[in-house]
Amino acid sequence: MSDQGIKSRPKYAPLELDPAGRHHLLLVEGPALPAEALAEGFEPTAFETWTVVNRSALLPVSVVDTQGESVRPFRANGHLFSALEERLARETMGLRLYAIGSEPFLWDVFRIADKAGMSRQEIRLAHAGSKARRVFCVHCRTYGEGVTTSIFTCGGCGANLFVRDHFSRRHAAFMGVQVDAEVPGAVPDAEELYA
Amino acid sequence: MIASGPIPVRIHEIEQLSPTLKRFAFAPLHGGPLPTPSAGAHVLVTLRHEGRVMKNAYSLVSPPESRARYEIIVRHVAQSRGGSRFLHQSVARGDVIEIGVPGNLFPLAAKARKHLLIAGGIGITPLLSYVPALKARGARFELHQLCTADEAPVFEKLLAPHAAGEDIFIHGNGRAAFDLAGILARQPLGTHVYTCGPRALMDAVITSAVALGWPSGKIHRESFGDASGGLPFKAVLAKSGIEIQVADNQTLLEALEAQGIAAPCLCRGGACGECKLDVLDGEVEHRDDFLSAEEKASQKFMMPCVSRARTAQVVLDF
Ligand code: FES
Numbered sequence: 299m300s301d302q303g304i305k306s307r308p309k310y311a312p313l314e315l316d317p318a319g320r321h322h323l324l325l326v327e328g329p330a331l332p333a334e335a336l337a338e339g340f341e342p343t344a345f346e347t348w349t350v351v352n353r354s355a356l357l358p359v360s361v362v363d364t365q366g367e368s369v370r371p372f373r374a375n376g377h378l379f380s381a382l383e384e385r386l387a388r389e390t391m392g393l394r395l396y397a398i399g400s401e402p403f404l405w406d407v408f409r410i411a412d413k414a415g416m417s418r419q420e421i422r423l424a425h426a427g428s429k430a431r432r433v434f435c436v437h438c439r440t441y442g443e444g445v446t447t448s449i450f451t452c453g454g455c456g457a458n459l460f461v462r463d464h465f466s467r468r469h470a471a472f473m474g475v476q477v478d479a480e481v482p483g484a485v486p487d488a489e490e491l492y493a
Numbered sequence: 494m495i496a497s498g499p500i501p502v503r504i505h506e507i508e509q510l511s512p513t514l515k516r517f518a519f520a521p522l523h524g525g526p527l528p529t530p531s532a533g534a535h536v537l538v539t540l541r542h543e544g545r546v547m548k549n550a551y552s553l554v555s556p557p558e559s560r561a562r563y564e565i566i567v568r569h570v571a572q573s574r575g576g577s578r579f580l581h582q583s584v585a586r587g588d589v590i591e592i593g594v595p596g597n598l599f600p601l602a603a604k605a606r607k608h609l610l611i612a613g614g615i616g617i618t619p620l621l622s623y624v625p626a627l628k629a630r631g632a633r634f635e636l637h638q639l640c641t642a643d644e645a646p647v648f649e650k651l652l653a654p655h656a657a658g659e660d661i662f663i664h665g666n667g668r669a670a671f672d673l674a675g676i677l678a679r680q681p682l683g684t685h686v687y688t689c690g691p692r693a694l695m696d697a698v699i700t701s702a703v704a705l706g707w708p709s710g711k712i713h714r715e716s717f718g719d720a721s722g723g724l725p726f727k728a729v730l731a732k733s734g735i736e737i738q739v740a741d742n743q744t745l746l747e748a749l750e751a752q753g754i755a756a757p758c759l760c761r762g763g764a765c766g767e768c769k770l771d772v773l774d775g776e777v778e779h780r781d782d783f784l785s786a787e788e789k790a791s792q793k794f795m796m797p798c799v800s801r802a803r804t805a806q807v808v809l810d811f
Contacts, residue, residue, distance in 0.1 A: 320706030389682040392706030415606035415683015419708035 307463050310404075312337035313396055313424040315344050320392030322346065323385075325378060325407055327399025328427065329371070335398045335426035345396065346370075350378055375403060379410060386414035398424045402432040402443070405470030429492040433461050434471035441471060449477055449488040458485045461492075499539065499591040500527065505562055507586055511647045513569045514615070515581055516554070518562045522589055526560035530595035532626035533619045533687075533715070536563065537593040537761060542579045547747060549576040550762050552618035552689075552715070553595060554651075556625040563592070566651075568615040575742060598764045599687070599715040601626065606683030608634040609676070611698050613690025614641075617648060619715050620689065624655045635660040639671055639694065668694070674701050689715035716764045716782045723778070726802035730754075730811045731773055745797035756797065756811075763799035770795055775807030 314337040315322060324345040326332075329352075331342060347369045354373060372378040386393075395416060397407040404423040411421050433442040433450065440454025445461060452459050452474065459474030466473060478484045502519035509515055521527050530536075530553050540547045551565040569581040584590070599619050601608065608627060610620045617638055627634045636659070638648050645665030652661050664671045677686065677698075686707065688698040695714045702712050728737045728745055739748040746768060749756045759767035763781030772795050779789045781796035788794055795807070 318703070318706060318708070386682055390678065391680045391682060391684055391702075391711070392678070393682060394706070415604070415681075417604075417708060417710050419710050 307465050308401070308405075308423075308467075310423055310425040313340060313398060313422060315341065316394045316422065319394030319420075322394050322396065323348070324396040325382070325398070326350065327375065327397075327403040332398060332426040335424040348372060348378055348381070350375055350399075375406070379406060382407070382410050383414070386411065386416070389414070394420055394422070396422045396424070398426050400428050400430065401425060401465075402470055405467060408467065409470055431461060431492050432471040433459060433474040434466065434469045435459055435474045437476055441469075442474065445472075445474075446490055446492045447488040448491050449485065450474070499593055501589055502527075502563070502592055504584060504586050504588045504590065507584070510566065510651070511644060514566055514644075514647060515569070516564055516566045517580065517584070518555075518564045519590075519592060520562045527563055528594050529560060530557055530563070530622070531597050532557050532601050532622045533599035534595035534597040534622065535599075535619070535760075536565070536595050538565070538576075538580075539591040539593075540576055540579050542575060542583065545575065545743075545747075546750065547576045547579070548593075548750075548761055550760060552599075552622070554618050554621040557622055558625075558629075563595075566615065566618050566621075596759060596765075598760050598762075599689070599713065601687075602685040602711070602713070604683075605685040605711075606633065607681055607685075608632060609680055609684050609686040610634060610636040611639075611673075611676075611686065611688045611690075611694070612637070613639045613694040614644070616688075616690025616694070616715070617651065618689070620687070621651060623687070624652070624659075624661075628655060628659075635662075635676075637662050637664060637671070637676065639664045639668065639690070641665065641667075668697075673697060674705065677702050677705050677707065685711045685713060687713045687715070714782070716762055723801045726804070727806040728797075728802070729806060729808045731808055732811060739801070744799060745795075745801065749797065758798055761798045763796050766796075768796055768798045770797055771810035773808040773810050776803040777801070777807065778803040 313335055322345045324347045326347060326349045329349055349369060349371050351371045352374055395411050397404050408421060430444045430446050433445045435452040435454055437457055438455035440452055442450060442453055449458055449460055457476040458478055460477040462473045462475060464473045501522040503522050504517060505520040506518040507515055535550045535552045537548045537550050553563050554566050555564040567577050567580045570577050601623060610623060612620050620636060640648050642665040645663050649663050686702055688695045699712055722742045725741045726739050728739060737748050737752055739745050746756055746758055757767050759765040763783055766783040772793055777792055777795040778801050780799040783796055784794055
């Protein structure tokens with residue numbers, strides 16, 4: 299059941315600088331760059347980097363470390379997203395945007411960039427960390443976060459949802475469809491698939 | 494139903510805009526509205542002159558919603574292969590000619606947050622249909638028109654109906670005074686650039702935009718190729734053995750058509766790729782914007798609507 303043969307499942311490649319860009323903004327869902335998401339020869343100093351540290355401690359606005367790397371930490375994803383919206387509204391052509399993180403993070407970034415007029419050619423996404431999914435209940439339109447099992451209970455309508463491999467870029471989520479619609483209560487065991 | 498055949502039209506009006514520019518308005522011969530063009534569309538105009546049939550592509554300058562008449566602007570070029578000279582000298586009000594259904598190889602990008610329009614000289618024509626369409630959509634745009642000092646008033650007048658409160662700039666002081674890189678560098682994210690005009694200007698726009706990090710998908714050029722004629726040559730059609738003489742003021746496509754050979758074509762300007770032919774022998778002088786640099790270097794293909802043979806003869810797999 300884990301390979302549902304669905305093509306909308308996005309594919310990701312290790313992150314590389316796009317030399318055609320004029321400036322480069324890298325967003326990391328986490329406090330540091332995960333090595334497994336980077337292509338060989340990746341040069342962090344070429345980027346302006348924003349990280350998510352998930353801490354409430356008072357943060358300096360921006361840190362330039364000894365290697366000349368410019369890093370700006372954010373308390374949480376939402377904090378970074380609102381700064382990103384403001385930043386993109388002021389940006390000029392020539393920017394390249396890069397993101398590393400979980401799928402929901404990547405596609406939230408993608409949605410914000412798309413709204414700001416950026417095209418696929420100007421955005422690079424690399425998946426790292428948890429494979430947990432954001433699931434969109436097609437019946438009641440509620441999102442479920444951090445889903446790691448093949449079947450889960452919708453927090454909105456209580457339906458037992460089967461997590462399809464169908465990924466919607468608009469919702470930045472996988473689709474969840476009621477599994478026992480025909481025979482209520484006939485729910486297969488949930489398998490741990492997306493840890 | 495979508496009409497696809499030629500549309501007979503009557504020359505409804507001719508206006509001399511400058512010593513070398515004329516505006517022609519066409520009205521449908523049999524009444525009824527003309528097909529709806531999209532902004533940036535062109536029509537092929539069939540011109541019959543002294544036993545020759547020419548089909549030239551001209552951008553529609555009338556607003557897209559204008560279906561009672563289409564308008565084009567034609568520059569009289571001294572080295573013209575005959576099309577513009579014929580339109581300027583031999584066509585009169587009331588004459589009937591044929592045009593094709595509008596095509597569009599230069600459409601506006603639906604998702605653009607801003608449109609940057611850069612034209613040189615008569616390259617303004619497709620942009621004249623863009624501007625009212627953009628204003629109707631409430632879209633953000635900025636237009637730069639480069640021209641010679643003496644033609645500046647002509648283009649000012651053409652743009653005047655749309656100019657109030659808009660970012661429309663006429664540059665009559667030549668390329669040197671025009672800060673192309675500065676303009677491209679300060680455009681907001683989500684801008685698309687469109688350019689139409691002399692090849693050198695379009696190349697400069699594309700090169701500067703790419704150097705400033707613009708992605709190729711946001712750079713658009715209109716091109717009616719370079720069908721300005723050249724040395725005569727012979728084309729040999731390998732499949733039928735037919736030999737065709739291409740005159741100096743004729744394209745290979747026109748020479749094929751003159752022989753009654755139905756060669757595929759669409760834009761007749763080296764942009765759409767429809768007319769591509771396989772080359773078996775001979776060297777091609779490529780003048781199109783369709784083939785990639787590698788394809789051109791391979792000398793295996795040619796676009797007969799604009800390109801010519803560099804050798805005395807070219808053998809085609811046709
Ligand atoms: S007809 Fe379009 S490229 Fe020749």
